[in-house]
Amino acid sequence: MLLESNLNEAKEGKRISAKGYAVNHKNDTFKPFTFSRHSLGDNDILIEILYAGICHSDLHSARSEWHEGIYPMVPGHEIAGRVVAIGKNVDKFKVGDFAGVGCMVNSCGECDACKKSQEQFCQNGKVVFTYDCKDCFHDNEPTYGGYSNNIVVSQNFAIKVPNDAPLDKVAPLLCAGITTYSPLKFSGVKKGSKVAVAGFGGLGMMALKYALQMGAEVSVFARNKNKEKEALDLGAKALYDNTNNVSERFDLIISTIPTKYDPIEYVKLLSFDGELAIVGLPPTDDNVNISLNNLIFNANKKVYGSLIGGIKETQEMLDFSLQHKIYPEVEIISINQIDEAYEKLTNGSAKFRYVIDMKTLS
Ligand SMILES: [Zn+2]
Ligand SMILES: [Zn+2]
Known part of the structure; x- marks a missing residue:
């Protein structure tokens, strides 16, 4: 079992093995990809990803339409899942909680923007985006996003999701x-x-x-x-x-x-x-x-x-959405349908937000 080996890796302070779907260049189609994530730090949580939304940004990034992408690229910044391991200083989550991750996974935490929880505008240029970014807190290794089975993230960049929330609909809220x-x-x-x-x-x-x-x-x-x-x-x-x-x-x-x-x-x-x-x-x-x-x-x-929103406001947005039952219309797809979904996003025929059910990743 992959999850079991992840738990052992987390416990032993090893890198966390992961698998997902990636493109290898800007004209590529999505293919299975195995990789590893940085080890579980004292303030980090390991999330088993259950759902990942597909955002139009994913498509722009995968095709290098904004800047030259970092390949192989595993997009995905609308992530919802279950906490399966926590670092020793983690107090915001416990194992079994639901958690969400949006567009960012870290920032300096010290500048004015970060102190005001506008981390996306980190003035020291240390905001680490969830994928297609170099992680300056981990030897500049590339970040990989949510079209995958797990993610390791600082608890400060994870959003608390109540355990009765509809996770498939929560995922796209983290960006859209x-x-x-x-x-x-x-x-x-x-x-x-x-x-x-x-x-x-x-x-x-x-x-x-x-x-x-x-x-x-x-x-x-x-x-x-x-x-x-x-x-x-x-x-x-x-x-x-x-x-x-x-x-x-x-x-x-x-x-x-x-x-x-x-x-x-x-x-x-x-x-x-x-x-x-x-x-x-x-x-x-x-x-x-x-x-x-x-x-x-x-x-x-x-x-x-306006660029996404800070972590504090993301939590506020999620609480507001759940309170008023404001959700996107979603269509659940399997992970081998990403190319098809991109095609529909490109030609404007996508009717709903596509959300990948990660159970389909085997
Ligand atoms: Zn997005
Ligand atoms: Zn900062």
Whole structure:
């Protein structure tokens, strides 16, 4: 049994053997891959991964669309599972607890950003992303993500998940949830706020649900009208398939669009002191830019970028989601269907968030 040998490795302070699915270059398909993770440190927990969500970022990373990837690459930063071993100083988890891991696994812990639990912006450049990153706390070895059977992570970067939570739906919250929850909080969305969500995939859907729960009136921009009924059924006020002839004005627009577009189109739809939050990250080749000439003529509006969210806020998001039963729509797939899922994400036909059931990894 693999789990049994992992437990022995953890106990003996050895590296933890792992298996998952990886790509070996940017045009590759996913194949089984065996590797090892760093040993269980005093503050670390070993998680047996039960579910891993597939995020659009995984696809961008696997295909080196943002920067040259580190291969072999095991993507996955929407991880939910069970704690199976703990280091001797761990007090946040005990064996048997459920835990989640999102986009980060470590940071310096000392800079202003880290002290404010905005670890993703670590000012010492020591944020360690869950995969496709060099782990400066472990001899710069590459990190491997959640399309695998286990992960070793500092307890400070693991999120507590109650044992009755639906783990398959919790997994995608660790990225899609926090990425949309964070800007809604940052922009102070409250009852009566007028919000629009641009891009209606996995992220857009979560933004809609959270904003509605916070009491906002929410409209949606999507590339076509296919999802109109779905949006309206969830409580959206309207779904627009383009930005022309829209008379509404919004206090906040969250753009989750992962492809080329003109952000100024959305700036124009903001109320007098409205805010445009950018969370979707198009490929660098798409050269999405904001025209300063147009921006200054649309003054008194704020445009800001938002990157996931800190660990403290991720815990807050998860508690909020569980309390209000706000979950993504998920489709469970087996681990040999990753390529198929990527294909559907690319051509826009993915209807739900794909989540890998790790029992299918044998
Ligand atoms: Zn993600
Ligand atoms: Zn830091």
